[in-house]
Amino acid sequence: MIYIDMYINSGKIEFNIFRSFANNKKIIKRNELVLPNSYSTAQKLNYIRNLTNVFIDEYDIKYYKVDIGNFRESYNIEAKDFCDKITNSIKMQGVLEELFLSRGVMVWK
Template sequence: MIYIDMYIFTDKIQFNIFKSFSNNKKIIKKNEIVFPSCYYTAQKLNYVRNLTSIFIEEYDIKYSKVDIGDLDNNGDVERLLDEMKEAIKMEGVLEELFISRGVETWK
């Protein structure tokens, strides 16, 4: 089976695409998607959705896991909430894409 592991950060998404067999992982692709700084939220969501859709098709991904990464808990509460909103929107878009493409959640 092919899996994708995604970690959402405020300025990028890191991901690993790998095969898992007999409790061993074989990394197929490990990279990150950096958000263009000029993009606003809707453009970022569309950008990530389109790239992830390409990965699903290209690698025939069947399972996914999405986690929210490095939110700084010591920062300004308003900034933290804005960052969380961005990350939650991104996670929602990715989950919708995975579900619509038949990719199951793995734990």
């Protein structure tokens, strides 16, 4: 089976696409999606959804896992900016989970 795990950070999403055999992981693709700063939130969500949809088709992904990054390292940013980053990350997680479920990709735990 082919798996994808995604880690949402502020401004980018890191991901691994891999095959798992008897507790051995074989990485097929490891990369990150950098979100263009000039995009609005809606454009960023659409960008992520479209690219992830391509990965599902190209690699025939069957299982997914999505995690939101650790924002504790960002103590020095303004409270409003911090809240916006968390809110946008939650939106990204929701869009990705909706896409995976609508495509029949199951949660990997």
